[in-house]
Amino acid sequence: MIFVRLDKNMRLLFTFIILLASGYWRTMNAQILNAESLRKVTDTSGFSGNAAVKFALKRNTRDFLTFSSDIHVQYKMNKHLVLLKNDLAFQKIEGADLENSSILHARYNYKISKRVIWEVFTQLQQNKINLIAHRTLVGTGVRYKLTNSDKYKFYIGSLAMYENEKLTDDITPVQKHIRNSSYLSFSLYPKDNIAFISTTYYQPILKNFSDYRVSNQSSLLVGMFNNVSIKISYTFTYDTFPAVGIPSSQYDFSTGISYSFD
Numbered sequence: 001m002i003f004v005r006l007d008k009n010m011r012l013l014f015t016f017i018i019l020l021a022s023g024y025w026r027t028m029n030a031q032i033l034n035a036e037s038l039r040k041v042t043d044t045s046g047f048s049g050n051a052a053v054k055f056a057l058k059r060n061t062r063d064f065l066t067f068s069s070d071i072h073v074q075y076k077m078n079k080h081l082v083l084l085k086n087d088l089a090f091q092k093i094e095g096a097d098l099e100n101s102s103i104l105h106a107r108y109n110y111k112i113s114k115r116v117i118w119e120v121f122t123q124l125q126q127n128k129i130n131l132i133a134h135r136t137l138v139g140t141g142v143r144y145k146l147t148n149s150d151k152y153k154f155y156i157g158s159l160a161m162y163e164n165e166k167l168t169d170d171i172t173p174v175q176k177h178i179r180n181s182s183y184l185s186f187s188l189y190p191k192d193n194i195a196f197i198s199t200t201y202y203q204p205i206l207k208n209f210s211d212y213r214v215s216n217q218s219s220l221l222v223g224m225f226n227n228v229s230i231k232i233s234y235t236f237t238y239d240t241f242p243a244v245g246i247p248s249s250q251y252d253f254s255t256g257i258s259y260s261f262d
Contacts, residue, residue: 045076045077045078046075046076046077046262047073047074047075047262048073048074048076048260048261048262049071049072049073049074049260049261049262050071050072050258050259050260050261051069051070051071051072051258051259051261052069052070052231052256052257052258052259053067053068053069053256053257054066054067054068054069054070054231054233054254054255054256055067055254055255055256057253057254064091064092064129065091065092066089066090066091066092066254067089067090068087068088068089068090068254068256069087069088069089070085070086070087070088071085071086071087072084072085073085079110079111079112080108080109080110080111081108081109081110081111082106082107082108082109083105083106083107083108083109084105084106084107085103085104085105085106086102086103086104087102087103087104087105088100088101088102089101089102091129100128101125101126101127101128101129102125102126103123103124103125103126104123104124104125105121105122105123105124106121106122106123107119107120107121108120108121109143114145114148115144115145115146116142116143116144116145117142117143117144117145118140118141118142118143119139119140119141119142119143119157119159120139120140121137121138121139121140121159121161122136122137122138122139123135123136123137124136124137125137128168130242130243130246130250131167131168131169131243131244131245131246132165132166132167132168132243133166133167133168134164134165134166135163135164135165135166136163136164136165137161137162137163138161138162139159139160139161139162139181140159140160140161141157141158141159141160141181142157142158142159143155143156143157144156144157150189151188151189151190152186152187152188152189153186153187154184154185154186155183155184155185155186156182156183156184156185157181157182157183157185158180158181158182158183159180159181159182160178160179160180160181160206161178161179161180161181162176162177162178163175163176163177163178163179164176167243167244168243169243169244169245169246171244172243172244177205177206177207177211178205178206178207179203179204179205179206180202180203180204180206181201181202181203182201182202182203183199183200183201183202184199184200185197185198185199185200186198186199192223193222193223193224193229194220194221194222194223195220195221196218196219196220196221197218197219197221198216198217198218198219199216199217199218200214200215200216201213201214201215201216201217202214203215210240211240211241212240213237213238213239213240214237214238215235215236215237215238216235216236217233217234217235217236218233218234218235219231219232219233219234220232220233221258227259227260227261228257228258228259229257229258229259229260230255230256230257230258231255231256231257231258232254232255233252233253233254233255234251234252234253235251235252235253236249236250236251236252237249237250237251237252
């Protein structure tokens with residue numbers, strides 16, 4: 001592949017991804033992206049990732065069905081790791097027309113030690129169902145590995161992120177805040193073909209801790225054959241101050257097929 005020629009120029013690759021993210025304005029249905037679900041466990045350098053399709057039944061103010069596709073690519077070299085995710089969802093809402101939402105997420109990791117990783121990320125998001133015209137995030141922080149076992153992995157992380165959010169409820173002004181994003185994540189691998197990943201986020205505004213979001217996102221992957229797996233995911237999100245008319249708590253249950261490559 002032509003991408004292999006970029007192996008000696010990590011900085012250019014990272015710059016390209018950030019520039020791409022900065023210009024992408026049609027941005028997923030989950031309000032908090034589970035970055036831990038993006039990391040593909042591999043000891044080899046180079047490109048890897050997965051592509052998936054999902055069907056989902058959801059409920060917030062109404063019932064609706066969702067079909068989504070997402071592509072995740074990561075590049076690893078020595079102490080560097082770059083993640084890029086592009087997700088597009090089509091939603092059929094009860095009593096309404098088909099809607100779409102999307103997200104673009106780019107993240108860079110630098111391995112400081114065996115347990116400590118420095119992270120930088122940017123994210124662009126749009127969601128008509130939750131009345132989010134756009135939400136832009138830029139953040140950085142530290143991720144700490146609590147265990148070294150191949151059968152189970154536990155991590156904690158804490159980042160500071162700038163958030164710029166515009167809602168379409170015609171009431172809420174444009175929001176510009178600095179939030180903390182702290183998380184606890186674990187991955188279990190009871191068998192070679194089974195993986196369970198769960199992450200809980202807590203994201204308060206630093207100047208107003210009464211304004212916060214909490215999210216738990218869990219996924220079960222069962223390998224079927226070669227690099228194909230069945231993926232079942234559940235997400236619960238609580239936002240103390242959502243857009244007017246949107247409930248504070250929402251859930252998302254989906255199942256689909258995932259194909260991994262490396």
